[in-house]
Amino acid sequence: MAFVEYVNEKANPRRDDRLRTCHAYGGTACGLVKDSQGGCLVNKDRSFSQTFGCQMSLSMFMLQTIPDTVSILHGPVGCGGASPGRDYRVREGNRARGLKEQRVIWYNTNLNESDVINGGEDSLEKTILAIEERHHPKAIFIVSTCVPGIIGDDVDALAAQLQERVKAKLIPLHCEGFKTKIVATAYDAVYHGIARHLIDDQEDAPAEAAGAAQGQADGLIPVNVFNFSSMGRIDEVELARLLKGIGLEANFFPNYVHPDAFNHLKKAALNISVCATHDDYFLEYLKEKFGTPYLIGTMPIGSRNTSEWLLAIAGKLGKEEVAQQFITAETKELEAALAPYQERFQGKRVYISGGEIRVPATGMLMQELGFKVIGLRAHHYDEFGDDLYLKVAENDPDMEVNVATTQPFELVNLLNRAKPDLYIGHAGSNVYAAKLGIPGFPLFNTPKSYYGYRGAYEVALQVDRLLRNQAYQRKLKEHTRNPYHESWYQQDPYHYITG
Amino acid sequence: MATFIERPRNSCALGGALTTLNALQGVIPIIHASNGCGGNICGTIMAGSGYQGGGYIGALSVPSSNVSEKEILFGGEERLEEQVAATLELVDGQVYVIVTGCMTEIIGDDAKAVARRFQQQGKPVFAAETAGFKGNAYHGYDLLLEALIREGVVGPKGVEKEPHQVNLWGIVPGHDPFWRGDLLEIKRLLGLLGLQVSTFIAPDETADNLRQASKAAGNIIVSQSYGVAAAKVFEEEYGTPFLAVDLPVGPTATADFLRQVGRFLGLETTKVEEVIRREDGQYYWFIERLADFYTDLDMQHYAVVVSNANYSAPIARFLADDLGWLPEVVVVTEPLAEEQKAHIQEALAGLAELKDGQVPKVLFETDPYEIHNAVVAHWPKNNGEKYAHKLSPAFVIGSSFEKDLAAAIGARHLTVSFPILDRVLLDRGYSGYNGALHLVEDLLAVVVGGR
Numbered sequence: 003m004a005f006v007e008y009v010n011e012k013a014n015p016r017r018d019d020r021l022r023t024c025h026a027y028g029g030t031a032c033g034l035v036k037d038s039q040g041g042c043l044v045n046k047d048r049s050f051s052q053t054f055g056c057q058m059s060l061s062m063f064m065l066q067t068i069p070d071t072v073s074i075l076h077g078p079v080g081c082g083g084a085s086p087g088r089d090y091r092v093r094e095g096n097r098a099r100g101l102k103e104q105r106v107i108w109y110n111t112n113l114n115e116s117d118v119i120n121g122g123e124d125s126l127e128k129t130i131l132a133i134e135e136r137h138h139p140k141a142i143f144i145v146s147t148c149v150p151g152i153i154g155d156d157v158d159a160l161a162a163q164l165q166e167r168v169k170a171k172l173i174p175l176h177c178e179g180f181k182t183k184i185v186a187t188a189y190d191a192v193y194h195g196i197a198r199h200l201i202d203d204q205e206d207a208p209a210e211a212a213g214a215a216q217g218q219a220d221g222l223i224p225v226n227v228f229n230f231s232s233m234g235r236i237d238e239v240e241l242a243r244l245l246k247g248i249g250l251e252a253n254f255f256p257n258y259v260h261p262d263a264f265n266h267l268k269k270a271a272l273n274i275s276v277c278a279t280h281d282d283y284f285l286e287y288l289k290e291k292f293g294t295p296y297l298i299g300t301m302p303i304g305s306r307n308t309s310e311w312l313l314a315i316a317g318k319l320g321k322e323e324v325a326q327q328f329i330t331a332e333t334k335e336l337e338a339a340l341a342p343y344q345e346r347f348q349g350k351r352v353y354i355s356g357g358e359i360r361v362p363a364t365g366m367l368m369q370e371l372g373f374k375v376i377g378l379r380a381h382h383y384d385e386f387g388d389d390l391y392l393k394v395a396e397n398d399p400d401m402e403v404n405v406a407t408t409q410p411f412e413l414v415n416l417l418n419r420a421k422p423d424l425y426i427g428h429a430g431s432n433v434y435a436a437k438l439g440i441p442g443f444p445l446f447n448t449p450k451s452y453y454g455y456r457g458a459y460e461v462a463l464q465v466d467r468l469l470r471n472q473a474y475q476r477k478l479k480e481h482t483r484n485p486y487h488e489s490w491y492q493q494d495p496y497h498y499i500t501g
Numbered sequence: 502m503a504t505f506i507e508r509p510r511n512s513c514a515l516g517g518a519l520t521t522l523n524a525l526q527g528v529i530p531i532i533h534a535s536n537g538c539g540g541n542i543c544g545t546i547m548a549g550s551g552y553q554g555g556g557y558i559g560a561l562s563v564p565s566s567n568v569s570e571k572e573i574l575f576g577g578e579e580r581l582e583e584q585v586a587a588t589l590e591l592v593d594g595q596v597y598v599i600v601t602g603c604m605t606e607i608i609g610d611d612a613k614a615v616a617r618r619f620q621q622q623g624k625p626v627f628a629a630e631t632a633g634f635k636g637n638a639y640h641g642y643d644l645l646l647e648a649l650i651r652e653g654v655v656g657p658k659g660v661e662k663e664p665h666q667v668n669l670w671g672i673v674p675g676h677d678p679f680w681r682g683d684l685l686e687i688k689r690l691l692g693l694l695g696l697q698v699s700t701f702i703a704p705d706e707t708a709d710n711l712r713q714a715s716k717a718a719g720n721i722i723v724s725q726s727y728g729v730a731a732a733k734v735f736e737e738e739y740g741t742p743f744l745a746v747d748l749p750v751g752p753t754a755t756a757d758f759l760r761q762v763g764r765f766l767g768l769e770t771t772k773v774e775e776v777i778r779r780e781d782g783q784y785y786w787f788i789e790r791l792a793d794f795y796t797d798l799d800m801q802h803y804a805v806v807v808s809n810a811n812y813s814a815p816i817a818r819f820l821a822d823d824l825g826w827l828p829e830v831v832v833v834t835e836p837l838a839e840e841q842k843a844h845i846q847e848a849l850a851g852l853a854e855l856k857d858g859q860v861p862k863v864l865f866e867t868d869p870y871e872i873h874n875a876v877v878a879h880w881p882k883n884n885g886e887k888y889a890h891k892l893s894p895a896f897v898i899g900s901s902f903e904k905d906l907a908a909a910i911g912a913r914h915l916t917v918s919f920p921i922l923d924r925v926l927l928d929r930g931y932s933g934y935n936g937a938l939h940l941v942e943d944l945l946a947v948v949v950g951g952r
């Protein structure tokens with residue numbers, strides 16, 4: 003189906019129905035790519051599993067950055083409860099971008115037993131009207147969760163009907179947690195809502211836009227770069243610097259972008275993704291709808307991937323030559339800066355766990371720093387991983403790979419065997435490595451720097467610091483334990499993977 | 502129809518049940534719900550309760566059946582059974598408790614029947630129905646405890662009561678951010694009375710404390726709202742009497758509390774009074790050395806307290822009756838039954854030390870928007886007049902949500918209730934004698950903090 007057709011539907015499709023997704027696998031990098039391409043992974047699951055996230059919780063990470071909006075969690079009172087933790091991050095993000103500091107405001111429709119029987123639409127209506135009256139936001143995101151999904155509330159019909167009475171744009175999003183175990187579907191859900199409600203149909207030919215920019219005083223070509231919450235402003239600044247170095251002006255979407263400003267999206271000569279896990283749905287849509295070409299390739303983490311990312315962009319816009327010069331100068335400088343660290347890291351072993359794309363990209367960065375990557379774990383896997391997983395395992399085709407959305411039980415089994423010197427993990431997983439006495443470096447830790455050439459240096463610096471004193475982890479290991487029977491550590495780590 | 506809530510200050514019934522299970526020693530939770538519920542709840546507690554993580558088996562390590570569309574269509578009991586069997590194989594615990602979420606209850610899965618099948622094989626598996634739509638986290642606490650009592654985690658039947666053994670309930674782990682510090686302080690104090698106290702969460706306890714809980718001579722609930730329903734079920738099942746009292750904060754309330762416990766259990770008055778005398782002595786040994794600073798700089802404040810049903814009145818009472826402050830407005834942030842509201846109103850009407858009978862204004866309100874407006878409306882505005890009545894200096898003692906409110910009325914701000922984002926909590930608690938010392942320290946740290 004074409005992406006414009008997807009966007010005509012009320013709800014976006016699940017990634018499970020659109021990509022060759024997988025969330026349970028154990029084997030090697032090459033095996034993973036081969037099996038995934040062969041279509042043998044789509045039905046894999048687990049007979050023992052641990053909790054993780056859902057579309058609802060992940061969608062909030064994006065939505066709550068959008069200024070002048072209020073989100074409604076349409077569901078029972080617990081859904082969305084992690085929102086307070088984003089308030090300071092969003093304000094920090096506001097400050098870093100010179101925006102007005104705004105508190106994160108969200109509402110919960112607080113569905114109770116009688117709503118489950120009679121439907122939650124009345125409660126939703128009251129909520130929408132109250133928000134309009136109290137906050138006068140530009141837009142209201144209505145995040146529909148499991149309960150309305152099961153009882154069959156027609157959120158879209160209600161929103162359409164109320165829209166006449168409400169100035170705020172009402173944007174229904176379908177984020178029922180039970181619909182998919184590929185949590186990243188949340189990004190599609192949010193982009194789906196943005197595409198349907200915040201971008202008008204007026205076309206704005208990108209080629210012309212590029213041409214217009216050429217005529218601008220600074221001669222920079224406008225491009226869009228798609229950001230996300232695990233990327234701080236400092237990383238945007240670095241990517242903007244790199245793009246400027248090859249003659250491009252980066253505009254960042256969608257996080258921290260005002261609802262009125264999404265139409266500016268159409269002005270770009272190129273849409274650039276930093277991570278396929280986030281943007282493929284939206285960039286395909288923008289291409290079909292407005293003809294804007296896009297680039298979804300590697301992630302600009304580490305020297306090699308940053309350079310390849312820049313070259314790929316340059317290739318699309320006829321900037322190869324300037325890019326090559328720029329890259330040569332940049333990498334030379336970076337190499338010199340990294341040399342003392344590479345010496346210290348030589349031969350140390352690292353295990354990396356988290357998002358599908360960021361993990362192998364970080365793996366390549368760690369290889370550049372002198373580490374040996376002994377294992378990778380991806381929250382999920384799909385076709386966007388193929389290139390990177392083959393690249394990171396170039397010299398080590400048997401590199402261990404586990405696809406698991408956290409699943410700490412598999413993690414500790416693997417780490418206990420591998421005994422790495424360092425663990426690099428997604429938020430929510432570092433504690434389990436720490437309990438095994440392994441120091442953990444956060445896979446993302448905004449507002450610290452991580453992307454581009456500068457990010458590579460910053461990672462080296464932070465990792466070096468972490469390795470200098472490991473008392474916290476060592477003592478934690480001595481005094482606490484993970485909750486599994488000792489026999490688990492003798493068992494095949496993939497024992498509970500089925501299908 | 503429910504009323505919406507702006508920025509809810511706690512989680513759902515499943516959330517309360519889960520954070521409680523996560524706190525109980527030796528008990529392994531198994532969530533029967535979709536993949537997101539447990540993660541969402543762990544994020545809630547992390548974000549709201551002073552950065553508390555999962556401990557032995559919490560956060561993202563909680564076993565969960567992660568039901569998806571297939572189970573929603575065809576039923577999830579089979580999947581649950583598979584998950585429980587694997588959990589027993591893999592996870593080291595004494596008691597395993599299934600808690601259900603919205604979707605598995607709507608589709609009618611019978612988690613209790615699944616648990617029973619395991620019990621028939623001699624496995625310690627139990628179930629509680631805790632769908633999020635049943636209520637908030639505090640309600641979830643009671644739902645869980647009722648199930649633990651009725652389903653036989655708590656036991657045993659037909660044993661003699663031990664006159665010096667008591668169980669302590671009423672504080673909802675995780676949602677009461679100070680649950681550890683508070684329970685341990687009350688346990689310490691009751692221990693001084695010669696009692697053997699089960700909190701079920703303390704590091705030196707195990708699931709055996711639950712399994713032997715029916716031997717207790719009584720249940721002490723340090724809440725007039727939470728744990729009371731469960732205590733009634735306990736009484737029905739085991740004939741165990743209970744005492745539900747306000748969480749004691751500060752020397753005056755704690756002395757009252759110890760005397761009430763003494764009467765409830767028929768303890769020797771001289772013993773109780775001796776404990777009070779010693780604890781009072783120690784409390785004032787600290788406070789004495791504060792008095793120079795406190796009086797020279799006049800640390801008395803007007804106060805607004807915004808907290809849950811457990812904390813709001815007790816904090817206000819401590820401020821009024823021990824610290825000599827002036828609570829102006831007390832906001833209780835959860836929906837309560839009339840009887841529970843009456844308790845709180847009564848407690849605040851009885852503040853002994855307030856002259857002129859100036860009882861604080863009491864508000865039962867969850868919504869930060871309404872709370873903000875009500876307090877701002879109550880606070881005299883200074884429009885630059887030369888002689889204007891004001892309530893200053895003032896303190897807002899509430900959650901992180903009240904930061905803006907404090908700024909709006911020119912007050913200082915300390916976080917004592919969910920969500921707490923500006924501090925990391927470990928053994929902090931504000932109850933009893935030691936807790937009150939911490940509270941004084943933390944309040945005055947705000948005053949001198951900028952120096």
Ligand code: SF4
Nearest residue numbers: 056081148179537538
């Ligand atoms: S899985 Fe469903 S009910 Fe659970 S937190 Fe996510 S949206 Fe809410």
